[in-house]
Amino acid sequence: MTQPIAHSAVSVRGVTQVFTVDGQTTVALAPTDLEVPPGQFVALVGPSGCGKSTLLSLVAGLRLPTGGALLCNGEPISGPMPQRIGMIFQEANLLPWLTATENVAFPLKLRGVPKRERLEAARRMLELTGLGDFADRLPHQLSGGMKQRVSIGRGLVQDPGVLLLDEPFAALDEQTRMVLGDEVLKIWSSTGKTVLFVTHNLSEAVYLADRIIVFSARPGRIVDDVPVDLPRPRTFSMMSSERFGALKDRIWAHIRDADH
Amino acid sequence: MRWLEPLATAACVLALFGLWEAAVALGALNARIAPAPSTIAPMLVELLGRGAVLKSLGVTLKEVAAAFLISVPVGFFIGFTLAEMPGVGAVFRPLVNFLFGVPKSIFLPVFILIFGVGVEQKIAFGVFTTVFVLILGGISAVESVPRELITVARAYGASRWQVIREIYLPAMAPILMESARLGMIFNITAVLLAEIYGARDGIGYRIAGWGESLQMPQLYAALAIVATLAIAVNELLQQIENRIGAWRQRPA
Numbered sequence: 453m454t455q456p457i458a459h460s461a462v463s464v465r466g467v468t469q470v471f472t473v474d475g476q477t478t479v480a481l482a483p484t485d486l487e488v489p490p491g492q493f494v495a496l497v498g499p500s501g502c503g504k505s506t507l508l509s510l511v512a513g514l515r516l517p518t519g520g521a522l523l524c525n526g527e528p529i530s531g532p533m534p535q536r537i538g539m540i541f542q543e544a545n546l547l548p549w550l551t552a553t554e555n556v557a558f559p560l561k562l563r564g565v566p567k568r569e570r571l572e573a574a575r576r577m578l579e580l581t582g583l584g585d586f587a588d589r590l591p592h593q594l595s596g597g598m599k600q601r602v603s604i605g606r607g608l609v610q611d612p613g614v615l616l617l618d619e620p621f622a623a624l625d626e627q628t629r630m631v632l633g634d635e636v637l638k639i640w641s642s643t644g645k646t647v648l649f650v651t652h653n654l655s656e657a658v659y660l661a662d663r664i665i666v667f668s669a670r671p672g673r674i675v676d677d678v679p680v681d682l683p684r685p686r687t688f689s690m691m692s693s694e695r696f697g698a699l700k701d702r703i704w705a706h707i708r709d710a711d712h
Numbered sequence: 713m714r715w716l717e718p719l720a721t722a723a724c725v726l727a728l729f730g731l732w733e734a735a736v737a738l739g740a741l742n743a744r745i746a747p748a749p750s751t752i753a754p755m756l757v758e759l760l761g762r763g764a765v766l767k768s769l770g771v772t773l774k775e776v777a778a779a780f781l782i783s784v785p786v787g788f789f790i791g792f793t794l795a796e797m798p799g800v801g802a803v804f805r806p807l808v809n810f811l812f813g814v815p816k817s818i819f820l821p822v823f824i825l826i827f828g829v830g831v832e833q834k835i836a837f838g839v840f841t842t843v844f845v846l847i848l849g850g851i852s853a854v855e856s857v858p859r860e861l862i863t864v865a866r867a868y869g870a871s872r873w874q875v876i877r878e879i880y881l882p883a884m885a886p887i888l889m890e891s892a893r894l895g896m897i898f899n900i901t902a903v904l905l906a907e908i909y910g911a912r913d914g915i916g917y918r919i920a921g922w923g924e925s926l927q928m929p930q931l932y933a934a935l936a937i938v939a940t941l942a943i944a945v946n947e948l949l950q951q952i953e954n955r956i957g958a959w960r961q962r963p964a
Binding site for chain 2: 545
């Protein structure tokens with residue numbers, strides 16, 4: 453029996469990104485390699501301007517790299533692949549003139565899914581994220597946490613295999629952040645999606661991820677690849693364990709060194 | 713209570729008319745310059761029954777509508793172009809800003825030389841005055857579109873056309889509607905001014921005539937008609953604006 457070739461869910465091969473603004477060139481990302489197997493939960497951490505968000509927008513197909521190649525399930529990423537890769541943004545970025553349901557249905561609308569069908573799918577998604585009662589609210593009528601739930605629903609509505617989250621909880625308070633983190637874990641463990649999660653919060657990274665990729669500041673490059681060997685399901689009490697602290701210390705050492 | 717406030721507003725207006733009536737009756741106000749509301753009201757009814765007056769109103773309404781229908785697409789098109797093409801914008805935006813600040817009334821003699829005193833001149837002057845409001849409105853509408861939302865649409869696979877239809881248009885709609893409403897106020901003012909300055913017909917032309925011949929009841933009745941129409945148009949546009957821009961309202 454021949455085994456099918458197992459592709460990484462996301463492959464980053466020798467990817468570089470150089471920006472030129474007013475004749476000034478900045479290397480946002482030095483040659484970077486990263487293989488993410490299907491179903492893995494990867495956190496990307498590092499100081500500001502280390503290229504972790506740049507890498508995420510490259511995987512999302514929002515920009516093309518200066519050099520190297522990006523693949524999703526072995527296929528080159530040459531632009532957004534919304535049915536395979538769902539993106540969840542910082543600050544939720546909902547369309548303020550659409551209701552919660554319409555926002556979740558937005559990716560389906562762009563794909564030309566008939567109205568009744570897409571609104572039904574969106575409503576089911578809102579039930580799933582606990583927002584069933586707020587389906588017809590406009591974004592300005594929702595709290596920060598609710599908005600981010602809607603945004604997560606929007607990212608999941610096409611059932612993509614890969615989920616990109618760009619500092620999704622940065623604007624939220626600590627409690628909401630914890631609750632939504634658990635929610636993302638629940639969705640991840642029940643669907644087996646591959647997750648790339650950019651965050652500034654080291655505890656959040658250790659708590660959520662299987663593996664933490666640590667970036668250094670300009671030029672952005674990977675300085676450590678940390679497997680998180682804490683058991684699942686993760687619990688709140690693990691955060692005070694010795695192992696948790698040791699992992700955080702290891703990551704912090706890189707970031708502290710990079711920041712001068 | 714909600715209904716109490718408009719009621720109070722109405723009471724204030726009525727009280728003002730009452731004061732006016734009393735002032736004329738007591739001789740505090742000269743009835744030749746400011747006739748009492750009880751003199752103006754019947755005149756208002758009479759004017760609305762006169763075919764010639766209604767025809768003049770119709771001429772003015774047509775001029776206002778034509779100038780508006782020309783100004784809106786032209787102004788927005790120029791505004792969008794200036795906002796979306798940085799090179800062109802850098803050259804022409806200061807010019808638009810300067811011209812917006814110049815009182816347009818000083819150009820009326822020029823407009824008469826070019827277009828005469830007919831309907832065309834009123835429309836041309838209306839467009840000339842209104843279009844600047846709409847150009848500036850078009851520019852700020854484009855600039856108000858949040859870049860992040862364009863990124864969201866692109867990440868979910870939106871085409872160029874979908875970005876315009878799903879992000880640009882809804883994001884800009886309330887600001888476009890708002891500048892259309894402001895433009896309409898400028899437009900009505902410009903057309904009436906042009907009619908008062910020199911015309912063959914139109915309600916502004918009648919108002920000028922009644923003023924010159926000191927026919928005060930007619931003058932005030934006409935003012936009431938024009939004011940009511942202008943308020944109605946403004947309110948209508950405001951209602952549309954509120955509906956389109958409902959999503960902009962902050963939670964209380």
